Structures are given as C-alpha cells and as structure tokens.
Amino acid sequence: MAYLTVSDGVKQFSSFRALNGVSIAVERGEFFTLLGPSGCGKTTLLRAIAGFNDLTSGTITLDGQDLRAMPPHKRDIGMVFQDYAVFPHLSVFDNVAFGLKPRKVPAPEVKTRVAEALAAVHLQALAERLPAAMSGGQQQRIGLARAMVINPRLLLMDEPLSNLDAKLRIELREEIRDIQKRVDIATIYVTHDQEEALAISDRICVMSAGHIEQIGTPQEIYGNPQTLFVANFVGTLNTLRAGEGRDRLLAGLRLVAPNAAHWTVRPERLRLAAQGDTTAPAAAVLPGRISKYTYLGREAHVQVETDAGTLVVQIANPGTRTASQPGDAVAVVMEAGALMAFDADGKRLPLEG
C-alpha cells in the first residue's frame, strides 16, 4: 500500500460537488503535484488531507493510519500557504520555532534546528527581524522553513509561488525541489501553472471539474496526454479544422482512426520548409500563408493559414534573422508521429501506421 492514499474522495458543498470520487496514491519521498484550472478541486483535496475541510465520503490514509479520524493538529503534516501565513507579530526565528514548541523540543535543539532550516532557505541573516516588511519571496521562505523544521510526515504546498513575480518563481521552485530531494519527504504540491508542475514534479495529477484526468510523470503528461483536456491544459495545441483539407492530409500520412473527432499537433512538432521541399518520407507538406509572426527571443511563433486550419509553428532559436512577413507563402512540414487523435469525449485514440 502506498504511503499516502486517498480513495473515492467526495466533497459535496451545498450547491456543487468539488470532488467527485478522487483516488490518488503517493509514495514515500515522492514530489506529487495536483495541477488544474481554478475550481477543479485541487485545493479542496489538499485541504482535506491537511484536515481543514473534511471529505463528505472516502478514505485518506497516511502510512496505514486513517487520517480522517485524526484532528488536523495531530496529523503532523507541514503546510505552506499561498498567502504565506507568516505570523506578523513573531520574529523570523520565532516563526520557524513555533511548531517545535508543541513537540517539546529542548531549547538548545530548537536553536540548532531553526538555524539549519533558516540556512536551508538562505534567511539566517534575518533571523531576528520581524517579517512584516519583508518581500513575498522572503516571507514564503519563512513559511517553507517553518513547515520543514518540524520534520513532518507529509508536506503540503498550496500554490506557494503564485503571488511571486516570474523570475523569483523559477528561482524558488528550484530551491523547493532541491530541499525536498535532500530531506526526502513526501510532498503534495498544488498549482495551476503547467510549466511549474512539469519542472518540479516526480508525478503530476491533472484535475478538472472535481475528477482526475490523468496521473503520470511530466514526460507522460506532456508527451503522451490521455485526454484532450490534458493535452490542451499542459502545453499548447493546434487543432486541425475538420474538412477536406484535413482528410487529404490524414490520407497522405496514412493515418486512420475511425472514431476520431479531434486531430491535434503541438506547435514544436511542426517545421516550416520552403515551398516544394519534401525531405522526410513519413511527413506531409501543407502549403499556406503566414498570417502572424510573434518573436519571443529564444523562439518565434509563426501562424500559418492552411487548408487544414490555422496552425501555429514554433521555431526554436530564430536568431536575428529578419521576421517573415504576413502574406509570405510557406509550407508546414508535419510528421505522422506528431499527430494525436481524440474521440468525441476527449479520450485519446491509438493510431496505427
């Protein structure tokens, strides 16, 4: 049995069902991320594990123990909050030491453990300061040190980086990942940022509307999405327009899937070629015209109007070449292996050929 399990978790609020039979299993030392848009139930699930909102039905076990029978303050679960929840009337040191008091840790040990925790988040110099005037990044480091220092059985993080600016978010997520690997503690991390989830997780659980869409490693989630929702939510996606152009293209690639309702392809799997250039054997060439060119520095997005709809082609490393002009004629090169098909319910279909 896994370290942490939730089975058939249901949470019914008065007017809607936030969780609709959710089951997850998290292993020791695993970094497990709940990913989904707001309102998908990820925070509800996290708060049920923490004990702040009990489930309507279902079971939660941690190391074989029934968590739902235990009041939240006895669960020994560390939590990091979106709004930091740093105690404004306590110094940084006292904030971090706060959780050691009810654990009756002797004073000298408190000192060394708090000092270690603060060093891990690079705050040792600020130990005696009050947190009120500190930046969001520093406050969240306090929150992190405070949750880690008690050596909890499980660490929960509720969108800890969503109030920080982009650069800091990347920096801090790397640190969180490093610390988590070092102390080897099972962690459940909630986020709506797909890039963050891919960067930080051992496994990702994509949720939508109270149910689980797919659980898998970042590579599986991004590279092999099992539903249209996952494919759309994680990364970007071109959907081919139904019609003669698409049929011709699929026939050219010898792709067959009788129940397919949606044919999609990721922008980075497409290439642009000069007209008439056919290199790869299992590839089709779609002629089209550029309608928009977006330069982003390390990459560029070229929007092309073709028979099979509007396609965005991602060009890596566009360099300082002059931009292609809207109206230029180009050809989009598409390999058979790049295409993903989904049925009318959004389920992924296997492809032969």
Next chain:
Amino acid sequence: MLKRFDFWTLVMIGTWGILLLLLFIPVGSILLSSFFDNTGTATLDNYLRFFAEPRFQRAFLNTMVVGFGGLVGALLLGSIMAFCISRFEIAGSRFVSLLAILALVSPPFIGAYSWIVLFGAGGVVRAWLRDFGITMPPIYGLGGILIVFALKFYPFVYLMVSGALSNVNRSLEEAAEGLGLTPWQRTFKISFPMVFPALTAGGLLALIQSIADFGTPRLLGRGYNVLATEAYTLYSAEVGSNMSMATTISVVLIVVSMIFVLLQRFMSRRNVYHGNMINKPAKIRLKGWRNGLAHFAVYFIGLCGAMPVIISIIYSFRRTSGPVFQDGFALQSYERILFNLGDVVRNSLTFSASAVVMIVIVGTIVGVLVARRTTLNTSLLDGAFMIPYVMPGIVIGIAYIAAFNTGPIVLTGTATIIVLSIFIRRLPYTVRTTSSALRQISPSLEEAAVSLGYSPLQAFLRITVPLIVPGIIAGGMLSFVTAINELSSSLVLYVGSTITMPVRIYLLILDGDFGTAAAMSTILLVLSGIAVYIAFRLMGRNEQALL
C-alpha cells in the same frame, strides 16, 4: 447536534440574554409605557396628544431644524476642511487635525457654555464690540445652537471625508482629465461619487448627534425646545412628572433616528468603492490669495471648533470670588474640586473604567462570534446592535428608569444602572471593531498554527489574540472617552451619591459657578486626552477610529 452545544453556543445565549435585559426590556418598557396613561389604562392618547399639541409639534419641528441645521453646518465645515487638508499643502495640517480631535473629545455642552462666555448676554466679545459702538445680538436661540452643532460635529464629516478623499485613486482623476473633463466636472463626476458614502456617513453621525443632544439646546436654547429637552422636562418635573408622555417622545426620537440610519444606508447602498493605494493623490501647493484663503478657512474652522476647550482651560485658572471671576489667575477652582468634589471625579473614573472593562471583555467575545460564525443568528445579532447605536442618551436614561424602577430588578439610584447604560451604548462599537479586525486576519494564519500542532483554541489564543489585542485596547480607550463624557443618560439616572463629572459640570453651569465648571471640564479633557493618546500609541494615529 449535541456537540454544537459548545462554548460559542453559550456565548450566543449569553449575548441574547444581555441584549434582552439591557436593551429589549428597557426599550419594551418605554414602548409599553407610551401606550398607557398615568392611571394605567391602555390608550393611544399619548401619541394623539403628541401630534395634536402645539408644544410637541413645535418641539418636533425644532428637532428636525437643529438636526438638519447641524447636518448642513457640519457637512459644510467638515468638507471644506477635508478638501483643503487632503488636496492642498497646509502648513501645520497635523496641528489642525489635532484641533478637530480636540473638538470631538471636548466635554459636551462645554461648547455651549464657552460661546455664552464669548457672545452671551454679558459675553466678553460682545462687551468688547460694544466699546466700539457695535451691538450684536446675543447668541441664544436657534442660531447659537446651530453654530455650536456645526463646530462640535464637523469633525465627524472631516475625518470620514478626508479618509475617503485620500483613498481616491489619482489615476481616476487623471483618466477623467485625459477624457477632456474640466476640473469642475472632474470634482463632481469622479471625486464626489467616490466620497459620497463617507459624506453621508459623516453627515448621519452629525444628524443623529444633533437630534440626541440635550445640553446645548438646554443651555443655549432659551425657550427653543427640542424633543430631547422636552422629554427631560416631562420626566424630571417635580410636580406633574409625566412619564408616559416622556416615553412617547423617547419612542418618537428612536424612530426618527432609525429612519435616518436606514435612509443613509439606502442612499449609499450602491456606492461602495474600494480604493487601491497604488496612485495616491498628490497635494497641490497653492499660491497667492488662494493659499491664504485655504489656510484661513482651515485654521478658522479648527480654532473655532477648539474654542470651547481653549476658553475652559483659560477660565479654569482665573481667580474667583465665589462664583464671580476676578482679575488675575489662581488655582482656586481646582482647589474646590480637590476638597469638595473629589468623589465626583472618583465616580466618573470608576463608572467609566468598570463599563470599559465590561465592554472590552463582552465586546471582544461577541465580536469573535459575529466574525467567525456567520449564520442567520449572528446577522440578527449584528442588526440588534444597531439599536443602542441610534438611541439618544436621554432615551436610554428614561428607558432604564422605566424598566428598572419597579419589578423584579430594581436598579434606580445605584451605580450599576449608570455603568450598564454606558455599557450597552458603547458595546456595539467594540463588537464591530473586533469583528472587522478579525475579518482582516487571514484564516490561513490559524490554519498554519494548527498544521504545526496547535489545537484550534491554542492557535486562536497564540496567533489571533496577540494580533487583535492592541486594537481592542485602543478601542477600549476610545470607549473610555465616550463613557467619561456621557451626560444625558447619567443626568436622568444619577442620584446624589452617583453624580458624575459631566452632570456636575452641567449643574455648576446652571448654578452660575463657571470657574469650577471650567476646571472640571479641563480635568475631563485631560483624562480624555490621555486615553486618546494611549489609543493612538497602540494603533498608530488613526483619527477615524474616534468616530
């Protein structure tokens, strides 16, 4: 459902118990009494008499006139001051704010008395002007009442509106400027709607206080009677005291105040704007005569409002012979208080302190209840706490006499009844400040403590309580200011041994002993000042907390 019968259920029951005993029974008593005549027969005669007799019609009309007069005066002075201070650079603007606070916490009806000293029949300024051949009418009557109300109540409007004005995002006005609106249009189409709720809220306070004020029309009115004074006259007449008519007037006063509160809520129901502080308005440095005019307006209003305080401090040190002032200065007035009236000061201090202790304890617990358990029950509780907020002091006094003079609980003539009357009037304030302070503390703070191993009660005591305590103590200090300055309910409830400073001052003025009155007012002012200072030290200089 048995497990819900916990501590908070007991608090809920206790709170309704307190409201029943200290609010609903007294209000019910006056309501009941107003429907009976003096022989104990049920009747509508009192109300018919109220609407038929010219004496009461005039008092009703006069009440409306002073109410709206006070409202207009306070709005005018308050908005001029708020606009000038928040939009122009005024030298010493903090000092001017201090003058406004001084006017706000100055003992009641001392204003009336000081204006009599200056502009009364034998007024200093009038006598001085007469030397130049200028005769001006004495200040008595409606005009005097309105001047005193405007100068006493303008700080309500000033503090409310200046708070709102400094929260109007400058980008909004800049956007309007970019769209081609003239400065005049900008003020009326952008800034005015933004401060409208503050204007009506400040105006409402001025209106309610003007309607409820008893001391000023009593001292300055000279026959200009309002409902508050009529109620007191009917109640206190040695011969032919007419309790049922007094209670009828009380009911009318409550209804009138209630109507205005509801009206204000209705008027500003859609105008709730949340200012963001990103782009605060800048203050303009005026030049030339405009600058002079703005400074003159601000200082004129501020100094006139603080005039009563200045006058009573000066007069408290004047040499006296009996009640008559002599040339020169002495400490005689203070000596008289020290040797003859020490028990009055002690009464005021003990009554106010006990009321404040009760207010802080009960108000905090109920505030937590209202903030943390949002149910129909707590919303009703919140609503019920509006009632003491709009009850004029004189009405509370009469209601307590009506409820506790006979029957199972007899409290008339005790210190308890005075303490309880102060307690119930100020309790709503603490409940509101506590609950709004609690709502500003993120629930995740307590959740963090729980996740770290503290039980919910421990988390509340160790995290939430330390965060709200400074605010609660500060609120207690401000309640102390209100409590120690309370005149009108104490005037109805006092007996010889429970006389308080404001009542003594009122009686001293009626006796013509102005020196002692001024000295006692000064002591009262110093006590209030200390309380305000402590409050500001604890929560920063937050002038709006005084409202």
